[in-house]
Amino acid sequence: MTAINLKQLEQAKVEITHQIPQVSYASTAPELSDNTRYDFFSRVVPPDTYQAQAMVDIVKAMRWNYVSTVASEGNYGESGVDAFIQKSREDVRPLTDYTGERLGGQAGSSVKIKATVEVEEERAKTAAAAQHGTGMTGRLCKCGLCISQSVKIPREPRPGEFDKIIRRLSENPNARVVIIFANEDDIRRLLQAAKKANQTGHFIWVGSDSWGSKITPILNQEEMAEGAVTILPKRQSIKGFDRYFISRTLENNRRNIWFAEFWENNFQCKLSRHAVKKGSGIKKCTNHERIGKDSSYEQEGKVQFVIDAIYAMAHALHNMHKDLCPGKVGLCSKMDTINGTLLLKYIRNVNFTGIAGTPVVFNVNGDAPGRYEIYQYQITNNTTEYKIIGHWTDQLHLDTNEMQWPGGTQEVPLSICSQPCRPGQRKKTVKGIPCCWHCENCDGYQYQADTYTCKMCRFDLRPNENHTGCDPIPIVKLEWSSPWAVIPVLIAVLGIMATLFVVITFIRYNDTPIVKASGRELSYVLLTGIFLCYATTFLMISTPDVVICSLRRIFLGLGMSISYAALLTKTNRIYRIFEQGKMSVSAPRFISPASQLVITFSLISVQLLGVCIWFGVDPSQAIIDYEDQRTANPRMARGVLKCDISDLSLICLLGYSMLLMVTCTVYAIKTRGVPETFNEAKPIGFTMYTTCIVWLAFIPIFFGTSQSAEKMYIQTTTLTISVSLSASVSLGMLYMPKVYVVLFHPEQNVPKRKRSLKAVVTAATMSNKFNPKGGLRPNGEAKSELCESLETQDCVEGGEPCEGL
Numbered sequence: 069m070t071a072i073n074l075k076q077l078e079q080a081k082v083e084i085t086h087q088i089p090q091v092s093y094a095s096t097a098p099e100l101s102d103n104t105r106y107d108f109f110s111r112v113v114p115p116d117t118y119q120a121q122a123m124v125d126i127v128k129a130m131r132w133n134y135v136s137t138v139a140s141e142g143n144y145g146e147s148g149v150d151a152f153i154q155k156s157r158e159d160v161r162p163l164t165d166y167t168g169e170r171l172g173g174q175a176g177s178s179v180k181i182k183a184t185v186e187v188e189e190e191r192a193k194t195a196a197a198a199q200h201g202t203g204m205t206g207r208l209c210k211c212g213l214c215i216s217q218s219v220k221i222p223r224e225p226r227p228g229e230f231d232k233i234i235r236r237l238s239e240n241p242n243a244r245v246v247i248i249f250a251n252e253d254d255i256r257r258l259l260q261a262a263k264k265a266n267q268t269g270h271f272i273w274v275g276s277d278s279w280g281s282k283i284t285p286i287l288n289q290e291e292m293a294e295g296a297v298t299i300l301p302k303r304q305s306i307k308g309f310d311r312y313f314i315s316r317t318l319e320n321n322r323r324n325i326w327f328a329e330f331w332e333n334n335f336q337c338k339l340s341r342h343a344v345k346k347g348s349g350i351k352k353c354t355n356h357e358r359i360g361k362d363s364s365y366e367q368e369g370k371v372q373f374v375i376d377a378i379y380a381m382a383h384a385l386h387n388m389h390k391d392l393c394p395g396k397v398g399l400c401s402k403m404d405t406i407n408g409t410l411l412l413k414y415i416r417n418v419n420f421t422g423i424a425g426t427p428v429v430f431n432v433n434g435d436a437p438g439r440y441e442i443y444q445y446q447i448t449n450n451t452t453e454y455k456i457i458g459h460w461t462d463q464l465h466l467d468t469n470e471m472q473w474p475g476g477t478q479e480v481p482l483s484i485c486s487q488p489c490r491p492g493q494r495k496k497t498v499k500g501i502p503c504c505w506h507c508e509n510c511d512g513y514q515y516q517a518d519t520y521t522c523k524m525c526r527f528d529l530r531p532n533e534n535h536t537g538c539d540p541i542p543i544v545k546l547e548w549s550s551p552w553a554v555i556p557v558l559i560a561v562l563g564i565m566a567t568l569f570v571v572i573t574f575i576r577y578n579d580t581p582i583v584k585a586s587g588r589e590l591s592y593v594l595l596t597g598i599f600l601c602y603a604t605t606f607l608m609i610s611t612p613d614v615v616i617c618s619l620r621r622i623f624l625g626l627g628m629s630i631s632y633a634a635l636l637t638k639t640n641r642i643y644r645i646f647e648q649g650k651m652s653v654s655a656p657r658f659i660s661p662a663s664q665l666v667i668t669f670s671l672i673s674v675q676l677l678g679v680c681i682w683f684g685v686d687p688s689q690a691i692i693d694y695e696d697q698r699t700a701n702p703r704m705a706r707g708v709l710k711c712d713i714s715d716l717s718l719i720c721l722l723g724y725s726m727l728l729m730v731t732c733t734v735y736a737i738k739t740r741g742v743p744e745t746f747n748e749a750k751p752i753g754f755t756m757y758t759t760c761i762v763w764l765a766f767i768p769i770f771f772g773t774s775q776s777a778e779k780m781y782i783q784t785t786t787l788t789i790s791v792s793l794s795a796s797v798s799l800g801m802l803y804m805p806k807v808y809v810v811l812f813h814p815e816q817n818v819p820k821r822k823r824s825l826k827a828v829v830t831a832a833t834m835s836n837k838f839n840p841k842g843g844l845r846p847n848g849e850a851k852s853e854l855c856e857s858l859e860t861q862d863c864v865e866g867g868e869p870c871e872g873l
Contacts, residue, residue, distance in 0.1 A: 087408035089415050091380050093373040096277070098147045101433045108408060110415050110434035112376040112422075113301050116144070116249075116276070118438025120151035122299055122460040123247060123274055126442065127156075127213060129466055133503045134243045134485035135274075136217040138233065138258065140250040148249030148276055149218065156213035214485060214503030216243035221254045230261035238267065245483035248275045255285040259292040268292060269474035272481055277301060280369070281443050281454040290452050293445045295473040295481075302439035302459060303372045304424035310367055314360045318353075334363050376422040380430075384414040438462065446472045492535030494522045510535040513702050527694050530702040543692060544780075545709040546609050552781040553609045556788035560605035563792055563799070567599045570803045577810050582817045586806055589661045590634045593668055594798065597630030601795035605788040612690040617711035621688055621721065625675055628725035628791065631798055633671035636728050637664050639735035639752050646739070675724050682721075688712065696779060708780050715771065718787075726763065732756050755801045759794050766790040 092100075092111040100106050101115050127135060137152065139145035217240070219233050237246060248255060255275065262271060273296035279285060280300040286293040318339075321327045328339060337353040338344050344352050359365050388411060393400035415430065422428045430436060442458040458466035473481055485504035489495055494516055495505035510522035515531045515538050517523040525531055529538035546553050574591060577583050583591075604624050610616045641664060644656040658667065689712050697706040713721070736753035766786060773782040809816050 089412040091377045093377040103433045110430050112373050112436050114438040115435050116148045117151045120155050122440050124155045125464040132245045132483040134214050135245040136237050136243050137247045138219045140221050140254045141223045145249040216240045230257045234261045234265045245272045252285045259289045263292045294447050296445045298443045299440050302441050305367050372424045376428050383418045388414045495520050530705050541705050541707045544706045552785045556605045559792045560602045563602040573807050580817045582806050594634035597627050598795040600627030601791050608788050612711045617688040625721045625725050629675035632728035633668045636732040637668045643739050751801050758797045762793045
């Protein structure tokens with residue numbers, strides 16, 4: 069083929085100079101398609117560009133994307149490889165149109181590749197996104213093919229040249245497929261070198277029409293060629309030519325001056341007696357030899373094209389004669405001198421059925437359509453053959469059931485640079501080699517958006533198991549059955565029961581001295597605050613919504629504000645009474661029950677006013693916080709359903725209550741010198757000290773767990789228990805002793821003799837000054853006496869009745 073192409077190029081240049089049209093039967097060089105340089109050249113065989121396209125389609129149909137090329141030095145080999153590389157880069161087309169399963173011998177698996185632009189556009193629209201699976205329908209390869217090694221065989225190879233080529237081809241073992249545009253001798257020597265390097269079964273050869281279905285290149289090294297896919301222009305054996313040629317002898321074919329030379333070479337004899345040398349082993353021709361009987365005979369593959377080329381010229385001359393010499397036999401004056409340009413026009417316009425039944429036509433460049441048969445060299449039960457496995461006519465048709473690879477397997481061997489990435493991995497292409505890549509995991513909250521890109525999931529989503537998409541993040545909240553909720557609820561239930569028990573007891577014994585001495589109105593207010601503190605636990609555990617979140621804002625701080633407002637009013641009253649008693653016998657102002665209630669509700673109203681302002685500025689709502697439990701491991705990520713109360717807002721909400729608590733503690737410290745028999749100064753003091761300790765422990769626990777995955781549970785439980793403990797401290801230290809006396813020691817719950825306020829305060833003051841323990845009287849006599857004295861109208865100036873301090 070190489071020699072034919074070279075001779076044809078030189079001849080075409082000469083004939084173009086003289087404007088002599090030429091029709092070739094064998095030249096396939098791509099350069100001859102250049103109509104600007106070889107405009108008088110036509111051919112009945114397809115150019116190598118079609119062959120290269122067919123080979124590209126075969127490679128892509130097999131899903132090979134990493135191949136090597138080998139070319140014989142010269143026009144045929146180098147141009148063929150260049151055409152293959154060019155087509156592989158520009159060809160973005162559907163890999164396969166499968167009618168069966170994946171390549172590998174499944175029933176009905178045939179491959180059909182269309183090369184039209186319309187099909188490419190249609191397939192591009194419907195291309196499957198999946199990279200894995202058995203189906204190949206509509207899959208595109210936008211990256212083309214990549215060349216691992218591109219090797220050129222010199223015209224005169226040095227010793228060891230082919231061994232060197234095999235070593236280069238073996239440098240990248242992933243590139244098993246080798247594209248060959250080489251002459252027969254180079255192919256033969258290349259296979260020998262591969263056999264010498266013990267590469268049997270490693271390389272998959274894809275040969276051009278110079279290999280075709282020839283025996284010579286693979287003789288005695290058949291195992292090296294097993295599985296080779298080769299290509300030949302579609303042709304047909306002409307039986308009439310066989311009958312004619314077999315019947316030729318030296319007598320009936322004297323007109324062919326080269327026939328005698330053929331006869332000598334074919335039968336290994338000499339026609340001349342003098343040419344036979346003794347001992348040479350060459351016999352004298354007898355003229356009784358017969359072609360196909362005394363020698364092997366196989367029709368030359370180009371016979372069909374030779375006949376078609378002759379008929380193409382004949383049809384062109386016939387049509388030209390009909391137009392220029394109508395009705396005349398022989399040449400007319402218009403054809404005495406043939407116009408080459410006019411004859412070329414008639415050649416390019418011929419359209420007839422060739423000797424093999426295929427149409428003979430030329431395109432604008434003088435090229436024939438590409439029609440190829442696809443062969444595979446197979447070894448079955450020690451029988452070798454070139455088996456037709458498909459054909460190519462503008463599109464590829466492969467019968468994969470007929471394909472067989474080294475070792476007799478039907479599984480298509482791989483020839484790829486990099487293994488496909490697993491789901492959830494993106495390809496990071498190696499610079500300059502689009503078929504080679506590294507697989508990188510889409511980690512964290514990333515998902516695989518496409519083959520080459522990882523993207524972050526939306527804030528409310530997390531990647532699925534294999535990071536190929538995003539799923540909604542599960543929503544969690546504090547459940548009633550959770551251990552984090554059971555303990556606070558149990559404490560709250562017990563606290564509410566205890567609070568109701570105290571309230572009922574106080575109501576039942578409302579007019580007894582002990583109840584009166586505790587300050588009934590403020591006691592009921594304080595018990596209401598304690599009850600709300602316990603009830604807040606249920607609001608904190610309930611499923612957040614607008615109503616629940618609104619109630620949390622209102623009652624979380626309200627219960628504590630009521631409790632500490634009442635206690636502050638009590639301690640302030642005690643402090644003012646004893647301070648006033650040191651200076652005057654008159655009672656301080658605003659110590660009556662009504663005044664105390666007004667002061668308490670004034671303090672409480674500040675809390676309510678702050679909450680109302682908060683509602684106006686930022687209406688309450690339930691939110692899903694996806695950042696609270698956005699862990700490093702996406703599988704552990706959760707969205708927390710909660711109220712829109714930040715840690716800062718919570719501090720502000722409880723801040724006023726804590727201010728009341730601290731103020732009350734200050735008054736408790738100031739009244740620590742009051743004899744413990746006088747009213748509730750000491751119990752209130754102990755209550756406030758304990759409460760401060762509870763809340764001092766709460767703060768580091770609450771804010772120290774802000775980064776914990778269990779933040780929602782720990783903080784909610786800590787807050788509810790702290791509030792309940794504060795209420796329990798107040799309830800236990802202020803009211804349980806009274807209930808105990810009322811219920812189990814009624815003999816101590818009796819009125820004592822009355823004295824004036826001055827006498828009571830003076831006695832208490834002097835008792836505290838001279839004998840801190842001297843004020844201890846049985847049954848709390850001084851305490852009850854003071855309170856009862858304050859109840860009488862004449863104990864206080866102005867006649868205003870008062871209850872306990």
